[in-house]
Amino acid sequence: MTTLSSRFKTSLACLAGTLLALSAQAQSGDLLPGAGGFTRADTLRGTLTPERTWWDLRHYHLQVRVNTTDSTISGRNDIQYKVLKAAQVLQIDLQRPMRLVRATQDGQELAVRSEGNAHFVTLLKKQQPGQTETVTVEYDGKPIVAKRPPWDGGFTWARDANKDWFIATSCQGLGASAWWPCKDHMADEPDSMLISATVPRPYMDVSNGKLRRVIDNADSTRTFEWAVVNPINNYGVNLNIARYVSWTDTLRGEKGVLPLSFYVLPAFEQAARQQFRQAKTMLHVFEHWFGPYPFYEDGYKLVQTPYLGMEHQSSVTYGNRFRNGYLGNDLSGTGWGLKFDFIIIHESGHEWFANNITYKDIADMWIHESFTAYSECLFVESLYGKNAGAQYVIGTRARIMNDRPIIGTYNVNHEGSGDMYYKGSNMLHMIRQWVANDEKWRQILRGLNKTFYHQTVTTQQIETYLIKQTGLPLQPLFNQYLLDTRIPVLEYKLSKDGVAYRWANCPAGFTMPVRLCLNETGPRRLLTPTTTWQTLKQPDVKAVTVDADYYVIVRGL
Numbered sequence: 001m002t003t004l005s006s007r008f009k010t011s012l013a014c015l016a017g018t019l020l021a022l023s024a025q026a027q028s029g030d031l032l033p034g035a036g037g038f039t040r041a042d043t044l045r046g047t048l049t050p051e052r053t054w055w056d057l058r059h060y061h062l063q064v065r066v067n068t069t070d071s072t073i074s075g076r077n078d079i080q081y082k083v084l085k086a087a088q089v090l091q092i093d094l095q096r097p098m099r100l101v102r103a104t105q106d107g108q109e110l111a112v113r114s115e116g117n118a119h120f121v122t123l124l125k126k127q128q129p130g131q132t133e134t135v136t137v138e139y140d141g142k143p144i145v146a147k148r149p150p151w152d153g154g155f156t157w158a159r160d161a162n163k164d165w166f167i168a169t170s171c172q173g174l175g176a177s178a179w180w181p182c183k184d185h186m187a188d189e190p191d192s193m194l195i196s197a198t199v200p201r202p203y204m205d206v207s208n209g210k211l212r213r214v215i216d217n218a219d220s221t222r223t224f225e226w227a228v229v230n231p232i233n234n235y236g237v238n239l240n241i242a243r244y245v246s247w248t249d250t251l252r253g254e255k256g257v258l259p260l261s262f263y264v265l266p267a268f269e270q271a272a273r274q275q276f277r278q279a280k281t282m283l284h285v286f287e288h289w290f291g292p293y294p295f296y297e298d299g300y301k302l303v304q305t306p307y308l309g310m311e312h313q314s315s316v317t318y319g320n321r322f323r324n325g326y327l328g329n330d331l332s333g334t335g336w337g338l339k340f341d342f343i344i345i346h347e348s349g350h351e352w353f354a355n356n357i358t359y360k361d362i363a364d365m366w367i368h369e370s371f372t373a374y375s376e377c378l379f380v381e382s383l384y385g386k387n388a389g390a391q392y393v394i395g396t397r398a399r400i401m402n403d404r405p406i407i408g409t410y411n412v413n414h415e416g417s418g419d420m421y422y423k424g425s426n427m428l429h430m431i432r433q434w435v436a437n438d439e440k441w442r443q444i445l446r447g448l449n450k451t452f453y454h455q456t457v458t459t460q461q462i463e464t465y466l467i468k469q470t471g472l473p474l475q476p477l478f479n480q481y482l483l484d485t486r487i488p489v490l491e492y493k494l495s496k497d498g499v500a501y502r503w504a505n506c507p508a509g510f511t512m513p514v515r516l517c518l519n520e521t522g523p524r525r526l527l528t529p530t531t532t533w534q535t536l537k538q539p540d541v542k543a544v545t546v547d548a549d550y551y552v553i554v555r556g557l
Contacts, residue, residue: 038412044091044118045175046361046413048187051091051120055081057190058132062180065198065221066205066241068165071157074140077181080190081135083127090135092119093177093184098141100181105135117177143179146170149307150317154178158306160242160265165203167241168305168317173362173415176234184234187360187456193228199241206240206263208232208315209298228314229297231454233358236313240303245269251283251300254292258283259299268304271322276302278344285382286349286375291446294356294454302344309343311350311372318343332395336380336388349375352449360456363408365415366482367462370406370424377425386438393429394548396422402485407459417485426551427481433549434513435470444469476510481551489553490514490529492544498537499544503529505553515547 057079064075079092094100095117103110103121111122121135144154150170158166169179177184194212197205198221204214209228216222244263251258260279264272279302283293293300298314305317308327320327320343330337353371374393381389400423408416417423435441448465459482467474480488489505499518503510513528518541527536546554 038409038414041116041118042412042414044115045093045184047411048185049091049118050087051089052183052185052188054083054085054087054127055090056084057081057183057188059192059194060182060190061194061196062237063196063198064180064239066167066200066239068157068167068200070142071145071155072140072142073155073179075180076136076138079135079137079181079183081133083129083131083133085129086127088123088127089120090123091183092121092135092137092181093117093175094119094137094139094181095144095175095178098139098143098177098179098181101138101140103135103137105133110135119181137181139181144174146307150310156306161267162243164243165241166265166306167239168307169237169239170305170307170310170312170317172235172310173413175413176237180237182234186233186235186358186362189231189233189358189456191231193232193237195226195228195237195239196223197226197239197241198223202243203241204244206244206301206303206315208237208313210259230295230313232313233355233456236311236355238310238312238315238317240305240315240317242304244304247273249280251280251293253283253296254287255296258293258296261299261301262303263301264304268322272304275322275341276344278341279348281383282345282348282379285379286352288382289375289378289442289445290352291449294351294449300348300351302348309347311347311354311368313351313355316344316347316351318347320344331399332392333398334391334395336384336392336395337376339384340376340379342376345376345379346372349379356449356454357452357462358456360458361410362413362415363410364457364459365408366406366420366424367457367459369420370428373421373425374428377429390429390549393422393425397426397551400426400551402487404485406482423481423551427477430512430550431466431470431472431474431477433515433547434472434474440470473511476507477512480506480510487551487553488512489555490516490544490546491555491557493557494541494544497539498535499541500533500535501527501529501544502533503531504555506531512550514550514552517545517547519543 059080061078064073066073100119103112108124113120146154146156149156153170153174156168160166171178175184176182195207199205201220201222205224207226209226212225212227214224245266246263249260262276295314301315303317305319308319310317324341325338326342349372354368359367377389377393380392400419404417406416406420408414432441463478486505488503491504492499492501508531511530515524515526517524
């Protein structure tokens with residue numbers, strides 16, 4: 001949500017008028033130009049620069065005051081880190097028009113050199129490897145206003161039906177540094193975080209983790225302190241400010257009792273209490289497939305927002321109008337997509353794939369979106385049967401564009417094609433066919449979340465894990481579906497003695513077993529084509545089709 005990919009999600013947001021013309025790009029819109037058009041600013045944003053690598057994040061204490069009178073914010077962030085190697089300059093990110101007021105360490109003001117949105121702080125104290133230190137950054141300004149949240153994100157300053165403030169943040173792709181100073185690179189997450197948000201009375205703020213206390217201030221404001229005790233990615237941090245009503249529940253899950261909290265505008269409480277029942281079902285289903293919910297200590301929240309929704313960690317945001325489907329529409333075109341609330345299921349699925357397992361570089365955003373789009377299929381299967389789940393994921397192929405590779409350009413904050421959603425989920429569906437053992441496949445998915453629990457990862461790590469655990473030669477398949485825009489073509493030639501077949505439209509060495517149907521009512525045969533011709537001796541074959549579980553093209557010659 002990273003919640004749906006930008007141009008992809010953008011087209012879906014226009015759904016009310018014309019139904020969903022899939023574009024491409026992640027939640028923040030076209031953030032960057034194409035290959036070869038990157039800038040120094042892109043590199044500073046997307047690279048693990050030397051000024052980022054010598055220190056390891058341990059804890060943030062973000063203190064932010066939201067001023068509704070002029071749409072400004074101000075505050076400070078205490079950035080605690082461990083010194084990995086000796087160095088004296090660290091990079092802090094804060095995007096214009098926000099202003100870094102000062103940086104201090106142990107009460108001493110520090111020199112800051114700014115280059116665009118990157119701020120290089122020169123430390124006076126000698127940084128000793130192994131030591132834990134803190135830098136405090138003070139800031140203020142008028143944050144970027146979201147143009148098309150959550151795809152082109154920032155701050156949303158909306159009003160509810162009673163003209164009360166309805167405020168929210170969303171910043172995947174754009175970056176958390178759009179509204180607070182941080183080490184804005186996904187490879188390093190703090191182990192914990194405290195968020196102290198000060199807002200005017202009678203509003204409340206809902207952020208990540210658990211509410212530790214509410215402080216009544218003398219200036220008609222209140223400060224809400226939210227404690228996050230698990231690692232959290234930067235874009236997963238959020239503010240949600242409104243005159244919310246709330247209620248709580250619990251889930252008896254695999255790790256014990258999980259606290260659940262729900263926050264909505266008063267006018268929608270009745271509808272939300274009905275619609276949000278899906279959350280408990282979803283959590284049971286995903287614990288079955290992926291393992292325990294990754295943030296028991298921080299709880300699970302579902303929070304209404306003035307935009308469609310995002311996978312903010314332990315504070316999942318929701319704006320799907322309390323309707324099933326995606327704004328009332330079925331993305332699969334099969335009918336199954338109207339059996340569940342897309343935003344509740346998809347954005348919560350990101351708790352496992354995005355918030356538990358997090359990409360190091362946005363170029364690998366498919367790790368978030370392919371698995372989470374696939375979770376929709378598994379949800380349908382768990383409620384309505386395996387055939388229904390297969391129909392759902394197969395139906396989503398109509399939205400695949402094959403416009404550019406799913407994996408983006410590394411080190412410049414550049415995501416790949418929006419096909420990371422449904423081309424990626426269909427790729428995983430095909431791997432399941434190849435594994436041909438549903439329980440083994442389930443344990444592989446659960447093991448994935450256990451192996452990379454609370455970690456940032458690369459494509460290579462995920463591919464290596466799946467190759468090892470399946471015991472299958474999956475690398476050509478990954479290369480074809482993640483790095484190539486072509487769809488493999490099963491070419492065949494009929495003769496009186498049988499069928500000759502091979503894979504085409506792919507690099508030499510591509511192989512993947514498929515189930516073939518010989519003639520309309522003939523037997524299904526599991527064959528393993530390669531890019532060289534093979535022959536199946538089978539007389540009287542008039543036509544060849546491939547089982548619909550495989551996202552390939554069939555062409556007779």
